[in-house]
Amino acid sequence: MHELSIAAAVVESAEEVAREHGAASVESVQLRIGELAGVVSDALRFSFELVADGTLAAGAELLIEEVPARARCTGCDAEFAVGSPPRLWCPRCEQPAAELLTGRELELSGVQLPEAGSCPALHEAGRGERT
Ligand SMILES: [Zn+2]
Known part of the structure; x- marks a missing residue:
């Protein structure tokens, strides 16, 4: 199934980003999909949930931007x-x-991580300075 292999690649990339930032989970993943990319959004959403299960991207929201x-x-x-x-x-x-x-786009355009997990160092540093 076409969408399943795409979903696997997307989950892999999202996990990579999460690991890079030391995040324990992924909040959402954004994709740009062209009208002619031959991807069925619903099938991709379904596949994404299946593949993401048990990974860092489990429960992440899949945001699909369709490009005409x-x-x-x-x-x-x-x-x-x-x-x-x-x-x-x-x-x-x-x-x-x-x-x-x-119209032929099929790209990962963004990965959102939970704020606390995405950059804990920055979070700590900012706490003292805020009034
Ligand atoms: Zn002309």
């Missing part, structure tokens, strides 16, 4: 929404000459 697919016509420079299923067809010059600008 856009293309640019190489002939007239017009930008247009591609839609899904994709149609790489310039609406202005009616030619199939277009390059895809966005």
Whole structure:
């Protein structure tokens, strides 16, 4: 299953970030997924919960930002929404000459750690100085 392997990679990256910061858990994970990336958000959410179980990312919220697919016509420079299923067809010059600008993203854009765990040193230092 496609989404399961993506979820495994996401959990792995989130755990890495948590470990780097000495956090015992992960609050949320943000993903940017293009319209044409071929990922089913619901399936990914489900897979994420499965894979995250028993890891540092267990119980973390999966925030998915869907990126609409856009293309640019190489002939007239017009930008247009591609839609899904994709149609790489310039609406202005009616030619199939277009390059895809966005829509194939599949990236981890952020990992939020619980505040106390993300940077305990800073937390301690700030305590005395606050009035
Ligand atoms: Zn055009």
